[in-house]
Amino acid sequence: MSRDPAVEYREVAATFTARVEGADPDRWGDPSPVPEWVARDVVAHLIEWLPQVLGFQVAEVPPVADDPVAAWRAHSDGVQTLLDDPVRSRRSVSNPNFGEMAAADVVDRLYTPDVFMHTWDLARATGQDDRLDPDRCAAGLAASEPMEEIMRSSGQFGPRVPVPDDAGVQDRMLGFIGRDPAWQAPERRAV
Numbered sequence: 001m002s003r004d005p006a007v008e009y010r011e012v013a014a015t016f017t018a019r020v021e022g023a024d025p026d027r028w029g030d031p032s033p034v035p036e037w038v039a040r041d042v043v044a045h046l047i048e049w050l051p052q053v054l055g056f057q058v059a060e061v062p063p064v065a066d067d068p069v070a071a072w073r074a075h076s077d078g079v080q081t082l083l084d085d086p087v088r089s090r091r092s093v094s095n096p097n098f099g100e101m102a103a104a105d106v107v108d109r110l111y112t113p114d115v116f117m118h119t120w121d122l123a124r125a126t127g128q129d130d131r132l133d134p135d136r137c138a139a140g141l142a143a144s145e146p147m148e149e150i151m152r153s154s155g156q157f158g159p160r161v162p163v164p165d166d167a168g169v170q171d172r173m174l175g176f177i178g179r180d181p182a183w184q185a186p187e188r189r190a191v
Helices: 005-022 039-054 068-084 103-126 134-153 169-176
Strands: 092-095 099-102
Touching: 005 068, 005 103, 039 068, 039 092, 039 103, 068 103, 092 103, 099 103, 103 134, 103 169, 134 169
Parallel strands: none
Antiparallel strands: 092 099
16 A cells, blocks of 8 residues: 555545446446445545535536546546645645645545545445455554544444454455445346
C-alpha cells in the first residue's frame, strides 16, 4: 500500500472504477448490501458526499441517474486531479466534524477508505468479483477498531455483524463496518 494520497486513491479508485464499468446496465437498480440503496445509490453516495465535506466540487459531473459510469469517471478524474495538484491538494478544508485539514488529507483519511469499502457493496449488488485487497482490509480494520465507539455514534456505520472466529480479514472488516459478508443480491427473475 502506498502512503501518498494521490497514489493510494489511484489504486483504490481503479478497482471501484472497474466494478462501475463492469456493471451490467440492467443491474443499476438492483438492491445493494446497504439497506435502502440500490447499486446506483452506491455510486451516487460517493459522488455526492465528498463535495459536501470538502465544501467545493471536484468536477462537473453528469447526473448519476442518467449515466452512473460517466458520472463516476468525471468525479473520480476530478478527485485524482485535485490530489495530483500540489497547490489544490493543500487547500485548507474546515469541517465541524474534523476541524481543519488539507484537502488531500480529507480524501486520504475519509474518502479513499470509503471508496474501498463501497467497492464490495457495488460488486455484490451487480454480481461481480467482490474480493478486496487483504492488506487494505487488515489496515482498515486495525485503524478502525480503536475508534469503534466514535464510528458507531456517527451514524455512518451499522451495528457490527458477527462473523465466525476463523473468518478471513475481509469478512472481519465487513462485519466491523456493519455488513453481512454472506449478503447476496436477491435472485433476478427472467422477464
